[in-house]
Amino acid sequence: MYPDELKYTASHEWIEVAGDEARVGISDYAQHQLSDIVYVELPEVGRKVKKGEAVAVVESSKMAADCYSPLSGEIIAVNESLEESPELINTSPYGDGWLFRIRMSNPDEVGQLLDAGKYQSTLDEEH
Amino acid sequence: MTLKHTPLYERHVAAGGRMVDFGGWEMPVQYRSPVEEHHAVRRDAGIFDVSHMGRFRVEGPQAGEFLDSLVPNNVLGLVNGKLLYTQICTPDGGILDDLIIGRWSATEYGIVVNAARLDHDREWILSHIGAFDCRLTDESTQTGMIAIQGPAALARLAPFTTEKLVEMKPFRQVRTTLFGHAVALSTTGYTGEKGCEVIAPNDVIKVIWDKLTEAGFPPIGLAARDSLRLEKGFCLYGSDIDESTTPIEAGLAWTVKPNGRPFIGDRVVLSQLESGPSRMLVGFILEGKGIPRHGYGVFAGDELLAPATSGGYSPTLDKGVGMAYVPIELAAEGTSLAIDIRGRRVPIRIARRPMV
Numbered sequence A: 001m002y003p004d005e006l007k008y009t010a011s012h013e014w015i016e017v018a019g020d021e022a023r024v025g026i027s028d029y030a031q032h033q034l035s036d037i038v039y040v041e042l043p044e045v046g047r048k049v050k051k052g053e054a055v056a057v058v059e060s061s062k063m064a065a066d067c068y069s070p071l072s073g074e075i076i077a078v079n080e081s082l083e084e085s086p087e088l089i090n091t092s093p094y095g096d097g098w099l100f101r102i103r104m105s106n107p108d109e110v111g112q113l114l115d116a117g118k119y120q121s122t123l124d125e126e127h
Numbered sequence B: 001m002t003l004k005h006t007p008l009y010e011r012h013v014a015a016g017g018r019m020v021d022f023g024g025w026e027m028p029v030q031y032r033s034p035v036e037e038h039h040a041v042r043r044d045a046g047i048f049d050v051s052h053m054g055r056f057r058v059e060g061p062q063a064g065e066f067l068d069s070l071v072p073n074n075v076l077g078l079v080n081g082k083l084l085y086t087q088i089c090t091p092d093g094g095i096l097d098d099l100i101i102g103r104w105s106a107t108e109y110g111i112v113v114n115a116a117r118l119d120h121d122r123e124w125i126l127s128h129i130g131a132f133d134c135r136l137t138d139e140s141t142q143t144g145m146i147a148i149q150g151p152a153a154l155a156r157l158a159p160f161t162t163e164k165l166v167e168m169k170p171f172r173q174v175r176t177t178l179f180g181h182a183v184a185l186s187t188t189g190y191t192g193e194k195g196c197e198v199i200a201p202n203d204v205i206k207v208i209w210d211k212l213t214e215a216g217f218p219p220i221g222l223a224a225r226d227s228l229r230l231e232k233g234f235c236l237y238g239s240d241i242d243e244s245t246t247p248i249e250a251g252l253a254w255t256v257k258p259n260g261r262p263f264i265g266d267r268v269v270l271s272q273l274e275s276g277p278s279r280m281l282v283g284f285i286l287e288g289k290g291i292p293r294h295g296y297g298v299f300a301g302d303e304l305l306a307p308a309t310s311g312g313y314s315p316t317l318d319k320g321v322g323m324a325y326v327p328i329e330l331a332a333e334g335t336s337l338a339i340d341i342r343g344r345r346v347p348i349r350i351a352r353r354p355m356v
Helices: A028-034 A107-112 A116-126 B009-014 B034-043 B063-070 B115-129 B153-160 B202-214 B222-231 B266-275
Strands: A013-018 A021-026 A037-041 A054-060 A064-068 A073-078 A100-104 B018-022 B025-030 B046-049 B054-059 B083-089 B095-105 B108-113 B135-138 B143-149 B173-178 B181-186 B195-201 B279-286 B297-300 B303-314 B319-327 B336-341 B344-351
Touching: A021 A028, A028 A054, A100 A107, B009 B025, B009 B202, B025 B034, B025 B222, B034 B046, B034 B222, B046 B202, B054 B063, B054 B115, B063 B108, B063 B115, B083 B115, B095 B115, B095 B173, B108 B115, B115 B135, B143 B153, B143 B202, B153 B195, B181 B202, B195 B202, B222 B303, B222 B319, B279 B303, B279 B336, B297 B319, B303 B336, B319 B344
Parallel strands: none
Antiparallel strands: A013 A021, A021 A100, A037 A054, A054 A064, A073 A100, B018 B025, B046 B143, B054 B108, B054 B135, B083 B095, B095 B108, B143 B195, B173 B181, B181 B195, B279 B319, B279 B344, B297 B303, B297 B336, B303 B319, B336 B344
């Protein structure tokens, strides 16, 4: 459910770090809570964002949820296939359902992200 | 605050229902994907626990006259076994609740009201009985209620009752048996599909839920209940209609049937019925990408007209749909307006209700 090679935030984003770049999506827990995802609003490529800034909106049939950038930096790519197939987030939250890629301006922030075990325990505390 | 439970609560939990606080009731928002649940009801059939709604009985020689004095619809025009949809209003025509009234006999009527308005409605109705020779009984806590909805619902239910269900027209009610148990059954619902609603004592309603589940009816949660009613343009009390809106403005003129007798709110309601309202609750369909939500602003050019009263995703259309009050001159089907979705103006087209 929560792959060990990824990092997580308490607001349910996941982060795959590779050098000074990172790929970001929402966790299996988040997609399950939202259920049928029917629309995704993605940031513009080139946008400079700060850690914690709302950058995307993931909407299910039930609600709209903000997605926050887990790191500071520049958006360098977004998952354009979500425009036609937002349900990829439900079917493949860690794969084809990724949201955006970011080039980090402050790689030290990676140290503040949660590992899979810590993320799992924040979920356990919520319930 | 302790959340209230319907008699079917344990069954929802056991079936994996995701339980949420719904106006003080702990109710299942979904059992699986809400969109799948929605399609199941549009294409086949499903069952809903609607036990949280209020159920009253009004009995007495003047029960009909009394109820007729409360609502804009023609209660005295009902024959035994028929129901009508109507509202209770303030003296200024504002809607206090919408409800269904069914006639069992000249001296006995059943009423179903919204869960959130149950206590209000009971007190309000009691306070108006005055000299009318009738009495009200609140049967909400002793009984449960299940809605069985969808194009296949009545045919699949037919083997389990002596009533000729498939031949029943909408808005009829009978006392019959279902799975061998005495129930009150009405051909009503909130999905726009064929189907019925069944009322029975708490212990019986549990058995009926189990039998329906065994017969293959999937349980449907509140999320799909909302998308099903929204696509059909049905009003949700507290969102699309409330004390600040009248039945005529809400597009419910078809339920206003003056029969020459006074009713509470008649001055405003009848005047609007005759001369037309200045604004109207319309349905709309998004022309662009996005999902409209309750409260998002509807615009004509740069002018904010009103917030959307309902909004959401329509699984049938695979588009965003909603409802809003707009000036009557902008209420015609096909009118192009826009809705503000997080700072982005997305075009919408006014659509006839129901939108599907």
